[in-house]
Amino acid sequence: MRIALGQVDCRLGNIPANLATHADVLTAVQQQGGADLVLFPELSLTGYRLRSNIQRAMLDDAQLARAWGQLREQSAVPPETCCVLGYVELSARSALHNSTVIACGEQARRFRHRKVYLPTYGMFEEERYMRPGDRFRTIDLTWGGQPWRVGILCCEDAWHSSAWTIMQARGVDLVLVNSASPGRGVEAERLGSQQSWYGILSTFAELSGCWVAYCNRVGFEDDIHFWGGSAVFAPTGEMMAQGAMLDPDIVHFELEKQAITRARLMVPLAADEDWALTQRELGDAQQEILKDGQS
Amino acid sequence: MMRSPRYLLNINAELVCEILVKAIRHTGEAVTGNERGRWVINLSGGIDSSIVTFLAAEAVGPENVRALLLPYRTSSPASREDAMRVVEALGIDYRVMDITAAVDGLYAGKGLDPNEVPLRARGNVMARTRMVFGYEECERWGALMLGTSNKTEALLGYTTIWGDNASAINLIADLYKTQVRQLARSIGVPQVILDKAPSADLEPNQTDESDLGFSYYALDNVLVRFVDHMMLPDEIKAELWAEQGDIGTDWDACVDKLCGVATATTMRPGLVDIMEYKRRLTPIVPKISRATIELDYRPPKQWGR
16 A cells, blocks of 8 residues: 655645645656555645634535545546545534545545544644544545555544544554644754654554554744654554655655554554453543542 | 753754744745745844844845844944944845934934933833834835844843834744854854843943843743743742752742742732733733634734745
C-alpha cells in the first residue's frame, strides 16, 4: 500500500487557492509514481484558525462534492487514489464540525470522521466555533488486493489514549492522523510540539500494532506557525519516513501489510487485551465519577 | 521531574531564527503580497533592535531593510556608534534623523519649556516621536514597521504604549531578554552590543536593570515560571530558592513585585497584572451591539492569505 503525505501550507478561508495547492500535490504525487492514498493536514481545504469568519469557509455536503469534483478536474488524480481532506463541515442539522473525509473516485465522502476532541484551552478555541463528533469508526478499503481497516484521528483526538484503545478494539491496520499543530517550545533540539507528537505516535503505533501515517501542516496563520515534520510509523513504533520541518513537502512510503502481523505475533497486545475487564472497569470508574460529581 | 536551573530559558537559537525569518516573510506576503517586502526598523544600537535588524536582513535581503537612527540631544553618542556597527555589518540602508526639533517643538506647541519636563516623561514623547518618524518613513518608502519589544519588557510594561510597541509585527515579543541575548550571540550581533548593559538611554548611567530593580536573569526566571509554566507565586519562590539559591536576588521580593501577593487577608496585583493594559492594544470597548469588535467579532488578521 503506497501512501503519500501532502504536507502543505493553506490560505485562511481561500478554498480556491487551497484546492490549487492540493491539485499541485496530487499531480506531483502522480508524477512521482503515484499512491493509493494521499493524506493532507487537518482543515486542509479551509485553513485552521478561521475564528469569526468560519461561516465564510464552511462546506455542506453538496459544496464538498463540488470542491472534490474541482480537485479531480484540476489534478491528475486517478479514480483509485484516495484523498484525505480536512474542512469545516456544515452538517444537515446546521452544526459546524472539524471534519476529515476520505474521498475516492466519484465519492467525495467515502468515509467521514468528525473530530471528537476539540481543544479549547490555552491558545486553542475550537469548541467555541465547532461541535464535537460522537464516534470513532473505521472503514475497510482494499489496496494491492489486500484488505486494510483504516481509521482517522484528527489532531487532538490522537492525544487521547482512549481513542487509540477504540481503534485497537476495532482491529485497525492503519491510523491516519492529520493535524494543524502549532510549533512551540524551543528549549531543546526538537520543537516541544514535535517531541510530544513523535513520542505519542511512535508509542501508540507500537502499542496498537498498526501503521500510523501523520500529516501536519506548515506555514503561518497570523501569529502561529505549523511545523510540518509529517511522518510514517511502523507497527513496531519505528519511524520509517519523515517530512521537512517548516517547509512544504511530499513524503512517499510503501506500507507492508505483513508488518502488522509480524508485530502482533511478536508482541500480542491486542490479542491479549481483556476487553470485558476494560469495559467493566471503565464503567465502574465512570459510576464513581458520576457519584462523586467529579466529572 | 528535576529541571536544571537554566533549562526553562534555553532556546534552540537556530530553530528560533528560522521561525522568525519565515514569520517576517509571511507577514510581508500577507499584508503587501510580497514575501520580500520592505521593512523599516528604528535602530537604537541596543540588543533588541540590533537582532531584529539582523533577522530582517536575513529574511528580505539588506536592500529591503532601512534602519532609522533617531537620537535626541541627550542620547548617548555610543548608542549611535553601536547602531552604525549593525548598519555596516549588514550593508543596509539607513537614515540619521535628529528628533530634538520634533520633541522640543511639541512641547513648544503646548507652551512648555522641554527642559523643565523630567527626562523620564520626555522619554515617552521621544518613543512616540520615533514611532511617528518610523511610520512616516514606511509611508513614503512603501514599507512595514518592524517592532523590537521583547517579552520581558512587554510583561512588565517597561515600554511606552503606542510608542516603541507600535509595529506591524513584534518579532521578538515572545522571547525573554535573556533568550534574546542567546539568539543575538548565535547570529553574530557585534560583541560590544552584547556586552553593554541594556538601557533606555534617557539619563546618563541609566540601565534597565536598575530601573526594574532586579537583573534580567532574575526577572526572566520568575516570568517564565509564572506565565509559561502556570506556576503559583509560592511555588515559584520555593523552586527558585531551591534551584538558584542565594545569588544576590531576593526571590521573595521579586516574585511579590511581579506576580502580586495573595493571602487570606490581602490581595495585591503584580506588575504583570497591572501592565496588561499596555499589551491588549485594542482599548476597552463598552459593549452595546450584538457583535463587539474583539469580544465577539474576532476574525483572523490574515484572511485569505
